[in-house]
Amino acid sequence: MKFNVNRDALLRPLQLVAGVVEKRQTMPVLANVLMQLQGQQLSLTGTDLEVEIVGRLPVDGVEMEGEVTVPARKLLDICRSLPDGAELKFDRDGERLVVRSDRSRFQLSTLAAADFPNREEMSVQTQFGISQGEIRRLIDATSFAMAQQDVRYYLNGLLLECRPQQLRAVATDGHRLAMCDRDAAGLNVESPIQVIVPRKGVLELGRLLEDGEAPAEVVLGNNHIRVVCGQFTFTSQLVDGKFPDYERVVPQSTGAEIFADRQALRQSLSRAAILSNEKYRGVRLRVTEGLLQIVANNPEQEEAEEQLVVDYVGEPLEIGFNVGYLLDATGAIHGDQVRIGLADANSSALLQQPDEAGDSRYVIMPMRL
Structure with missing residues (x-):
């Protein structure tokens, strides 16, 4: 195995592939990256048995094909430490992989490529093309609401729901819910298909994904999801569980509606959050005609108060929320305005963009303060 590659061309694929590799492994080979050289193409594979990423890049100076596994972190640290534009020369020497660059020389230990886990072929439920930007938007708009290490393991991930010509993402941790819809013209299914992608995979x-119109191919199997985008192939196991009936918690009608400038609201919430209780992060929203008052206090008897001019007509209302949840939702909404729908002082709030261009909805449960 012998080839040359530019440090800058190698660095991004290696970073993404090595990002999957866990520091503590039950199998030594899982701390390694699999390098496979075929023709003028080098493939890099990293996995933790749940998520796998394969990156491909062209190389030159190929004298001998082959495959081997080397420590992922060490190889990545070597690449990072070398100057921009450096030329790397790889050469297999028995049980060692030698990496040379200018006056630097590194000898890395290897493990047999045959010991590296081989991803089995997946059965296909549905397959469709979509732009990378569309999937990126779905993840950015919802992933912050995923649970972390919840005993309800099906909440520690993102629900992807394939509908006719539409892809929907939903995430919830039991206290809030985020939902986003994007058009997917290539998605031809007769009835909705639901899969749960684990948190790490998301x-x-x-x-991995880029913004914009760069194409991606999504393959959904019974136990896996695969996304092919450019020179990368992403594969993840799916969470085996049933996602809750999320549509039941989305308010169908909200009596009180507050329309506010999104950026001004975020700034007011951020300032009030400074003096909120560090553990519970609660703030009170008091709304009267044309005015929203945000109040936060903490056990040290400190208090913050913000006033914001809003579009609201109705009875005065007072309700408490986790300020972090409000900031996450208003940060993910596109557009200059935000609409906050409230049924009463004890019901969940529905946040969304007021116009038809809005693609996402956020449900936040109230707090008792």
Whole structure:
């Protein structure tokens, strides 16, 4: 195995592939990245048995094909430490992989490629094309609401729901819910198909995708999801569980509606959050005609008060929320305005963009303060 590659061309694929590799592994080979050289193409594979990423890049100076696994973190640190534009020369020497660059030389230990886990072929439920930007938007708009290490394991991930010509993402941690819809013209299904992508898979896929119209191919199997985008192939196991009936918690009608400038509201919430209780992060929203008052206090008897001019007509209302949840939702909404729908002082709030261009909805449960 012998080839040359530019440090800058190698660095991004190696970063993304090595990002999957866990520091603590039950199998030594899982701390390694699989390098496969075929023709003028080098493939890099990293996996933790749940998520796998394969990156491909062209190389030159190929004298001998082959495959081997080397420590992922060490190889990545070597690449990072070398100067921009450096030329790397790889050469297999028995049980070692030698990496040379200018006056630097590194000898890395290897493990047999045959010991590296081989991803089995997946059965296909549905397959469709969509732009990377569309999937990226779905993840950015919802992933913050995923649970972390919840005993209800099906909440520790993102629901992807394939509908006719539409892809929907839903995430909830039991206290809030985020939902986003995007058009997917290539999605031809007769009835909705639901899969739950685990939290780590969602975060790694988000790092992989580019904004814009670059194409992606999505393959859904019974136990896996695969996304092929450019020179990368992402594969993840699916969470085996049933996602809750999320449509039941989305308010169908909200009596009181507050229309506010999104950026001004975010700034007011951020300032009030400084003096909120560090553990519960609660703020009170008091709304009267044309005015929203945001109040936060903490056990040290400190208090913050913000006033914001809003479009609201109706009875005065007072309701408490986790300020972090409000900031996450208003940060994910596109557009200059935000609509907050409230049925009463004890019901969940529905946040969304007021116009038809809005693609996402956010439900936040109230807090008792």
